Amino acid sequence: MGLGTRSVLVFLHLSVQFFFHHQNSVDIGRVILEANLMQQTTPSELHPELLLDPFVPLTKGTYPVFNKYPKYIVDYQVQERQRIRLEELEYLRERWVGGRGV
DSSP states (O other), X not given: OOHHHHHHHHHHHHHHXXXXXXXXXXXXXXXXXXXXXXXXXXXXGGOGGGTSOOOOOOOSSSOOOOOOOOHHHXXXXXXXXXXXXXXXXXXXHXXXXXXXXX
């Protein structure tokens, strides 16, 4: 792989990372158009209706609470919070012991 190719790959990698780590505006009309196209062209044996609950329209006013997160995501977030809490406690313990001159 030449130097030029490597720099292009690095640039693309950074561009993709930037895209997925920052908020981006979305053309809702385009999203709906693509969704309708996918719905029309998806074979019936692969249609999401077989796996998902029926779609429910959003309520007017406030956005409804979403509580159907996959369990593994919720569990991971709980584990991460616990890990961070333990790291903070350890840091504070070391700082307190170090400040006492022990």
